[in-house]
Amino acid sequence: MAPACPLCGSATSLFYDFKQRFYFQCKACQAIIKDPSSWPDRHAEKQRYLEHLNDVEDPGFQHFVSPITDQVKQHFTSAHKGLDFGAGHAPVITHLLSAQGYDIEAYDPLFFDKPALLQQQYDYICSCEVIEHFNRPADSFALLKQLLKPSGMLLCMTELYHEGIEFHRWNYKNDPTHVFIYHAKTLAYIADNYEFSDYKIDGRLVVFKC
Numbered sequence: 001m002a003p004a005c006p007l008c009g010s011a012t013s014l015f016y017d018f019k020q021r022f023y024f025q026c027k028a029c030q031a032i033i034k035d036p037s038s039w040p041d042r043h044a045e046k047q048r049y050l051e052h053l054n055d056v057e058d059p060g061f062q063h064f065v066s067p068i069t070d071q072v073k074q075h076f077t078s079a080h081k082g083l084d085f086g087a088g089h090a091p092v093i094t095h096l097l098s099a100q101g102y103d104i105e106a107y108d109p110l111f112f113d114k115p116a117l118l119q120q121q122y123d124y125i126c127s128c129e130v131i132e133h134f135n136r137p138a139d140s141f142a143l144l145k146q147l148l149k150p151s152g153m154l155l156c157m158t159e160l161y162h163e164g165i166e167f168h169r170w171n172y173k174n175d176p177t178h179v180f181i182y183h184a185k186t187l188a189y190i191a192d193n194y195e196f197s198d199y200k201i202d203g204r205l206v207v208f209k210c
Contacts, residue, residue, distance in 0.1 A: 002014060003033060003036055006135065007180070007189070007190075009138070011028075012025055012026050012027060012033060013027060015032055015167075016032075018168060022034075022035035023035065026186075028189070029185055029189040030184075031137075032161055032183070034180070039135055040176050040177055045110070045133075048177050049088055049089060049110065049111075049177070054088065054092065056091065056092045056095040061090070065093050065096070067157060067202070068126050068155045068157060069097060069126075072102065073097075073100070076102070076124055078101040080123035081103050081104075081121075081122050082102060082125065083105055083107055083124075083126070084104055084107065084126050085107050085108075085130065086109075086127050086128075086133070087107060087111070088108055089108075089110075091108075091112065104126075120147070122148060124152060124153045124155060125147060125152070125153075125154050127154065128157045129158060131182070132158050132172075132177075132181055132182070133179065141194050145194045145195070145196070148210050153210070154208040154209075157206070158204060159204055160181075160183060160184060161181050161182065161183050162183065187201060187206055191208060194208075
């Protein structure tokens with residue numbers, strides 16, 4: 001049975017079926033949802049993240065996150081407060097910006113579980129290669145919006161699906177922790193439903209403005 005979309009609640013239909021790997025697409029927001037029965041549990045998810053041999057001093061890793069760090073440096077100063085949401089076990093964004101005097105904290109439910117950080121508000125929130133792991137995206141985006149100040153900015157990086165992609169050849173879907181994949185229409189829904197004033201897509205970078 002096709003699941004309801006965990007973001008907008010709309011009906012989905014089977015999108016991809018290969019060797020008992022099922023993906024469904026939302027008929028409204030066009031998101032692609034991995035079959036919930038094959039989502040990894042918390043332990044398997046953590047082990048998968050630890051396979052990513054990320055090093056905060058690695059120039060390649062630092063360059064990868066630069067679309068986000070560049071935006072922060074363009075729009076904010078050390079006087080602003082930031083959150084690196086879903087920072088993982090190697091919080092490179094926090095490392096880079098802190099070294100330049102920025103006031104930013106790392107939060108991750110598996111590696112930096114500091115609930116007090118979710119009781120504050122921030123001028124900007126960074127979320128690099130995180131939102132595709134949301135198994136309850138409706139709740140997660142509601143939380144992110146709540147954590148932002150009225151003039152805040154949410155900076156995300158993820159790889160979007162579009163109709164020009166040959167899904168069966170697309171490597172991005174193959175990570176077992178990538179359970180919710182975004183389409184441009186999904187982002188439009190998020191901007192509207194969570195009352196962001198504006199948003200833009202620039203390659204893998206997605207910026208939502210309050």
